[in-house]
Structure formats: structure tokens, C-alpha cells
Amino acid sequence: MTAMTEPEQETEEGQRTESLQSHQALVRRGYLMAIGGAEDKREQRTVLRRFVALAGGHAAHIVVMPTASGFMELVGQKYHEIFTALGAKHVTVLGVNSREQAQDLDAVAAVEDATAVFLTGGNQMKISSLLGGTPLLQAIRDRYSAGILVGGTSAGASAICQHMIAYGASGSAPKQRMVQLCPGIGLINQVIIDQHFTQRDRVGRLMTAVAHNPYIIGVGIDEDTAAIIDPDKRLEVVGRGSVLVMDASNMSYTNIHEAKGHGPITMYGMTLSALTQGYKYDLIERRAILTEL
Numbered sequence: 001m002t003a004m005t006e007p008e009q010e011t012e013e014g015q016r017t018e019s020l021q022s023h024q025a026l027v028r029r030g031y032l033m034a035i036g037g038a039e040d041k042r043e044q045r046t047v048l049r050r051f052v053a054l055a056g057g058h059a060a061h062i063v064v065m066p067t068a069s070g071f072m073e074l075v076g077q078k079y080h081e082i083f084t085a086l087g088a089k090h091v092t093v094l095g096v097n098s099r100e101q102a103q104d105l106d107a108v109a110a111v112e113d114a115t116a117v118f119l120t121g122g123n124q125m126k127i128s129s130l131l132g133g134t135p136l137l138q139a140i141r142d143r144y145s146a147g148i149l150v151g152g153t154s155a156g157a158s159a160i161c162q163h164m165i166a167y168g169a170s171g172s173a174p175k176q177r178m179v180q181l182c183p184g185i186g187l188i189n190q191v192i193i194d195q196h197f198t199q200r201d202r203v204g205r206l207m208t209a210v211a212h213n214p215y216i217i218g219v220g221i222d223e224d225t226a227a228i229i230d231p232d233k234r235l236e237v238v239g240r241g242s243v244l245v246m247d248a249s250n251m252s253y254t255n256i257h258e259a260k261g262h263g264p265i266t267m268y269g270m271t272l273s274a275l276t277q278g279y280k281y282d283l284i285e286r287r288a289i290l291t292e293l
Contacts, residue, residue, distance in 0.1 A: 060090070063092050068122030279291065
């Protein structure tokens with residue numbers, strides 16, 4: 001292996017800086033934190049503890065939105081207790097369960113005062129269908145653009161993307177009609193997120209989703225694990241599981257447009273990166289970042 005010379009290193013870093021500046025000229029965002037579900041809520045609470053830290057620690061004002069859940073009051077109260085115990089000074093639960101409630105000016109004001117918004121698990125279709133096109137969702141987008149943290153667990157993790165996995169089948173091999181896609185709340189358009197990833201054998205459906213449009217990077221997140229995407233579009237893994245990143249931008253061939261029924265799909269040239277605690281991935285350059293842990 002030939003080491004890069006200093007001018008070569010400077011050129012590579014300069015190219016990324018130029019690419020990043022071009023990207024930031026279009027939109028400036030805060031942090032995203034996508035959790036694969038079933039995060040530790042009782043013992044070390046590594047993932048949720050990191051969420052509070054990114055939200056501002058003791059000065060954090062976290063708005064919990066249990067919209068996706070079928071047990072909104074119970075779930076909202078649980079996260080209120082956890083975030084308070086972890087040191088957040090202000091925790092507000094917004095029990096938005098209708099499009100009418102998503103028009104409420106008090107709910108909008110709560111988000112405008114927040115340092116972080118947290119979307120709980122449940123059914124991601126509830127999040128997109130109840131919040132889409134409302135003043136409350138616009139407030140979340142505006143505050144995210146201004147730099148606050150937005151996170152979600154399970155359904156809440158899937159929903160933050162522009163392209164959202166609504167539902168699909170389990171299995172390790174990609175197949176036609178294995179996944180159903182729909183619009184999410186649109187905080188990031190470069191990735192598509194799947195959760196409970198290893199535990200529910202969702203490799204095949206994420207590969208299928210990426211094959212539909214190889215521009216999108218697939219991010220599969222295990223339980224009690226989070227993918228944190230910083231303002232420079234670098235993804236960091238936190239938690240006890242792993243994150244699988246799928247990049248099909250250099251895919252040379254797929255027959256997804258020809259496969260019939262629920263038949264298997266052929267794909268040549270997809271790149272997979274498996275990351276664990278502390279490792280990072282550059283979403284702009286589409287490459288893993290080697291770091292000393």
C-alpha cells in the first residue's frame with residue numbers, strides 16, 4: 001500500500017470541504033439521531049444518555065412526541081421520566097393524535113422553544129399522515145434547519161427520512177415487492193432507515209429499497225443502537241449493536257425493473273459497511289472513516 005503524500009492528503013480533504021460547502025449552501029441542519037428501537041431504558045441507558053447530551057444536557061428542553069404509539073399517554077410519560085432522570089431540565093410531551101391537534105399554536109410554540117424533538121416508536125405511517133403538511137411539522141423542520149437535534153426510535157427513526165419504509169417482509173435476500181415505500185417527514189433525503197434490523201431479519205427489504213434508487217444510502221440499525229448524523233453528514237454509531245450501511249451508487253446491474261411477482265432480485269456491485277460503537281461513515285463521500293477508538 002502506498003501512503004498518500006501531504007499534497008495528496010490536502011487535495012482529498014479540499015475536495016470534501018468543497019463538496020460539503022456546496023451541500024451546506026443549499027441547507028443547514030442540526031443533528032439527527034436514529035435509534036433502532038428497544039433501547040436500554042433501565043440500566044446504563046447509553047443511547048438515551050447520548051440523546052440528552054446532544055440536546056443540551058441539563059439545559060435541554062426536549063419535546064417528546066408519542067404520535068406513532070397506540071399507547072401515547074403511557075409511552076409519553078415513560079420517556080418524560082427517563083429524560084428527566086438523565087438530567088434534562090425541561091421535558092414536554094406533545095400528545096398529537098390528529099391533524100387538528102397538529103395545527104395547534106401551543107404545540108407549535110413548544111417545538112419552537114425546544115432544543116430537541118424525540119419521536120417514539122409505534123407506526124411510522126401515523127407520524128407521516130398526521131403531521132404531513134401541518135404547521136407543527138413545519139416548525140420541526142424549521143427548528144432542525146436552525147440546528148436543534150431531532151431523534152426517533154423504531155418507527156420514529158424511519159419517519160425522519162424523505163423516503164420511508166412503511167412496511168415489508170423479513171428475509172436476507174432481496175425480492176420484488178418485499179418493501180413498501182412512502183414519503184416520511186423529510187428531514188434528510190440522502191438515506192433510508194430501517195430499524196430492529198438484525199433482530200427482525202430486514203437485510204433483504206433494505207437492499208430492495210436501495211435498489212429502487214441507488215442514490216439513496218440504506219442504513220439498517222440494530223436494537224439498542226443509534227446512528228447519529230452530524231451537520232457535516234458524518235454518521236456515528238452508538239450502542240451495543242451494529243449499523244449496516246448499503247451503498248449502491250456504483251451498482252453495475254440490477255433486474256429489479258424486470259423481476260416478476262415476489263421473485264428474487266439480482267444486484268451487482270453493492271457495497272456494505274458494518275459499523276459498531278464509535279465508528280463513523282461519511283455520507284457525502286460514501287465511505288467508512290477509519291478512526292482510533
